[in-house]
Amino acid sequence: MLFSGSCLCGHIAYQVKGPPIFPHLCSCRMCQKWSGAPTVAWVSFPQITLTWKGIGGAPSFFRSSEQTQRGFCPRCGGTLCALNEGDPNVAITIASLDEPAHIIPTEQHSYADEAPFWWNVHVAGKHFD
Template sequence: MTTDLHQGGCLCGQVRFEVQGPLENPHTCSCEFCQRHSGALTVTWVEVPRERLRWTGPAGAPATYRSSDYSSRAFCAHCGSSLGAIDDEPTIALLVGSLDHKDSPALMPTYESFEDGRPAWWHAGTRHD
């Protein structure tokens, strides 16, 4: 993956972050938790060790909602933007959409979790009428 500084944040800019070093394990997920957290049918994630992420915006760390027995969903308490998931293990998963720069080929997902959670009409291709 890439090894430089990665920055991102919420829609209003109150919650910002920096990650030094590689963004790891790029993947998509279509589970019900991700769908409800984001409002999207599929989301794209990257993971980072907690010690490499620093919250830099005026609001500090994001608000969280305990979504399972091992993880909390992170969001901005001011604008409501979904930012990621903070696991009990030393891992933070960030939504790729919250990154300032999303063009790196290193962000291309390498696998999909819970693809059976997508509706039958959802497909990766473009619709042609």
Template sequence: MSETVAANGSGPDVRSGGCLCGKVRFTVTGPVDDPHICKCSHCAKRSGAPFQWWVGFPMAGLEWTGDAEPTWFDTYPGKTARGFCGACGSHIAARDYGDDTVIGILATALDHHDTDPALVPTNLNRLAEAAPWLAQNDTRHATAG
């Protein structure tokens, strides 16, 4: 399936994505829900980064299209599971038990996350848990882009 992102609100709203090795591939169809940055300790530890960029999509619009589906790990046993590729380890998704309406997808798992304006984060979750150095405005190491 080719990716079609409706920029003007008409037509299907379909995005594709997957892991680094390509074994886990997916499409999500439907509107973007709550694009946000999460700075909780679980996101930081799992990703090896100070935060992760999440986007919700309707669970009914999710289709696993690759050779494999994610391996799931309960980060909050009985509450939340995180999906990753069992071959390359790429983090891909999250789901909450008891909520079969929304799937959380890591924005960076989407093929065109860097050019899709609908994915711009609108919320910063768990700000109190953020690494204290994130608040520093230090430009000594900034590079021209």
């Protein structure tokens, strides 16, 4: 099961191989500041299946905490992935996938309490508070 994605400008593109692992939402303040959105939808894949396909090769990385580096396009700023120290998987932003509707983040809503109060989150009929 192959999944492909890219940033907004297409400079950075990737391919990963499924099955998808732990598709979930995160509304922590770091995801919010990084993305500019109230919530980020994430899904993981084994890091060994990840290949960079765009002309730009690998994305730029910002270390947002001791354990986490966040990958983004240096040209358009598109938010693509996160690598956690010691984790064999790579977390991919579902919205950067070419077909984001194929993966539904029903597993969990992390840091739901940090989401704005006006943000009501329903995923495929499931309500997250």
